[in-house]
Amino acid sequence: MLxxxxxxxxxxxxxxxxxxxNFLTNEGVDVLSLREPGGTPAAEKIRTILLDNAHKVTPVGELLLFSASRAELVQDVIKPALQEGRTVILDRFFDSTTAYQGYGRGIDLALLQSIISLSTCGLTPDITIYLALEPEEALKRKFAKSSILLEFEGGELDRMERSGIEFYRNVQKGYQEIMRLHPERFVCINALESITVIHHHITKILKERFPR
Ligand SMILES: Nc1ncnc2c1ncn2[C@@H]1O[C@H](COP(=O)(O)OP(=O)(O)OP(=O)(O)O)[C@@H](O)[C@H]1O
Ligand SMILES: [Mg+2]
Incomplete structure (x- = not known):
């Protein structure tokens, strides 16, 4: 399951x-947890390029780097793990590409779709958990400081996070549109709830949808 x-x-x-x-492992489930971009030696190198402030990357370059990293991960790690019957959990997958590169950076959505199909070999998640949070709140959390403006003037943000609130607003709208188009696999959770409450929502939904 993915x-x-x-x-x-x-x-x-x-x-x-x-x-x-933690929860699934305690239940005896064989879990493999991965993040994007990254997950293979080559893909991890691509990740450092993408997150490095010193490298200026065009939106198309960014898209292709993400996709290259994904192709490696899908071929070398995700598909073999799924074939072995493992449960794979991904911290971001192609919906991030649609939301960030498509709705955020404005790359043509149809072109994006082709590149996504190519890099994933058509692999689709069984369930996608979307944690819904306002960009202001998300940035506040990440840096645990009161002023967002101050944060943007400071040097602590990586290249993607420098893009600003307006960008995140567009990404958020993108996610909302993606969810509208794929209600069969999306679960939207209010991320303002406490960490424990959200965790219980998630385990409940998984038990309901995938009873063993
Ligand atoms: N429900 C919550 N309520 C309050 N704070 C939270 C909640 N969930 C996470 N946090 C805190 O918010 C911060 C960001 O959380 P986390 O790193 O899990 O987000 P993320 O979605 O993985 O971010 P990124 O996309 O940048 O990796 C952390 O400091 C975390 O402890
Ligand atoms: Mg994270």
Whole structure:
């Protein structure tokens, strides 16, 4: 089974994935947890380029780097794990590409779709958990400071996070549109809830949808 987590930076994906991996492992499920971009030696190198402030990357370059990283991960790691019957949890997958590169950076959605199909070999998640949070709240969380403006003037943000609130607003709208188009696999969770409450929502939904 393939479970993906989506949401803007700071929504709580990594926090919830850690809790879910723990929970499923205790239940005796064989879990493999991975993040995008990255997950193979080549893909991890691509990740450092994407997150490095020193490298200026065009939107198309960014898309192709993400897609190259994904192709490696799908071929070398995800598909073999799924074939072995493992449960794979991904911290972001192609919905992030549609939301960030498509709705965020304005790359043509039909072109994006082709590149996504190519890089994933058509692999689709069984369930996608979207953690819904306002960009202002997400940034506040991430840096645990009161002023967002101050944060943008500071040097602590990586290249993607420098893109600003307006960008995240567009990404958020993108996710909403993607969810509208794929209600069969999306679950939208209010990420303002406490970490524990969200975790319980997630485990309940998984039990309901995939009873063993
Ligand atoms: N439900 C929550 N309520 C309050 N704070 C939270 C909640 N979930 C996560 N946090 C905190 O918010 C911050 C960001 O969470 P996390 O790193 O899990 O987000 P993320 O979605 O993985 O972000 P990124 O996309 O940047 O990796 C962390 O400091 C985390 O402890
Ligand atoms: Mg994270």
């Amino acid at each position: 479970i993906t987590f989506e949401g803007i930076d700071g929504a709580g994906k990594s926090t919830q994935i850690a809790k879910l991996v």
